[in-house]
Amino acid sequence: MKTMVIGVGNEYRGDDGAGRRVARALAALDLPGIEVRESSGESLSLMELWDGADKLFLVDAVQAGAEPGTVHRFEAGAEPLPAEFVQQCSTHALSLAEAVEMARSLDRLPPAVVVYGIEGLSFEHGNQLTPTVARAADEAFEQLRKELTEP
């Protein structure tokens, strides 16, 4: 059973770095049997990255219209992600949610997938999270840590 956590985002675009912050905090705990990775979010590389995982946790900043700092959690293994997540802040061709849906179409989605979406406030240039979103990232980290360590 391979469990993987991927923190997704661009740490040079403000709150878009939230997913990576969570991944780094988790990696520092060095939890046994849990592989922690980071990704820029390019969908095809993401699919490569999670190939072979049985349980996958994806953590990313999102713009889904909620209050900045909201932590969303979705089980994406069986159900498609909500529509507001499929169009995200990524200006590139395919986003994280599209990677999940593409993998589903191609039968390349791990059996269990959980997406943590941290509602961002600012995606402008800069390598700092806004304080609200930094707190939300810490909250997401704590939730995820519990989920990974408490049966």
Place this chain on the structure above:
Amino acid sequence: MNEPTDSQPTGESGEAKKTRTIKVDYLARVEGEGAMRIEVKDGEVTDVKLKIFEPPRFFEAFLQGRSFREAPDITARICGICPVAYQMSACHAMENAAGVRVEGALRELRRLLYCGEWIESHGLHVFMLHAPDFLGYESAIEMARDHRDIVQMGLKLKKIGNDIGILLGGREIHPVNVKVGGFYKAPCPRDFAKLKEDLQWGVEAAEKTVQWVADLPFPDFDQEYEFVSLRHPGEYPMCEGRLVSNRGLDIDVAEYEDHFEEEHVPYTNALHSVLKERGHYFVGPMARFNLNFDRLTPRAQEAARAAGLSDGRCNNPFKSIIVRSVEILYAFEEALRVVENYARPEAPAIEAAPAGSTGCGCTEAPRGILYHRYAVDAEGTITEAKIVPPTSQNQKTIEQDLWRFVPAYIGLSDDELQWHCEQAIRNYDPCISCATHFLKIDRHNVSSKR
């Protein structure tokens, strides 16, 4: 950042019933943020605007004061899809300024790296962005449900391109192994063992891809264009050659700015590049193909002929998907040739240190010619930089296509017409991130001209 609203068909009818506005607020399946607006009155197109609202990105300004050595890595950051193109144009410009040439195995490695980028970029466009248009899918995700084997093949092809980038560039997206004069580290022939097998598979798969795209339904839309590309005496062009066109242009790269100029257009954040004498022109795979068919491998030529481009010509931009697929095939064959003949160079780079000089370079990015010019002072510090990416060169031609396309298909419903117009834009695989790399400052008003 703008709120993505996806491409929503609005099809406003306006007060007068005979006025139609076809607009897309947020173009899907292109790189970056852009919009399209077309106005039709009484069956006549009265206005076409391709708007690029991704903000300007200041690269030319902040290259000033940096060392010549930094140009390849700084400019690579302009684009996550074609960083190699920026690195190659920057290196060639700096080597030109230093009066040196990179030859032999190092030159071959550059070609291999460029093949990787063409494969990756064209692979993304052919399978993920463009093919869904022809098959009537909103996205590649939907297409993948019905055409799983094709999409899987496309992903595998594209991944081999990525692998070349990782092997030679040191990492996936913004390669870090390229330097003025060559590379920081040159691979050993044994590093290519796995790649060689993948490339052999890729040649076959790419040939199948050409056959597959040849059967897509294409609108009838042959146009007369001025195609501009590099032309090299012995090879399909990547890094070197003269700049030529099908209307008589035949110049050294150093003469580029004598013949081309960039215009500021108020409604878009990207400059429009034009030929001073004749206006808009067309760069990219179709230009390379039309001007260099005889430089393709026999197998790529044959695949193109079998796909209906029988005389080695293609004037229908909707068929650019065939041309891109032919270039993928060529890139696999060329990469395999380099890998099979490779012997490790004695040094990973040659000395190249420009001082108190100016140099320019022009290479064939996946989307077409990418021109760089730098002036450096006696210490090798950049004092001036100019970059002209392919998408700013094609913008005016894209608009011209829409001016001509809409009247021919005016009978379609707004939704259908919008669909085809978006497709007409995607024919060019526009890269909006590249097109907005510039900064134009009006020094008297101290405000950014946008």
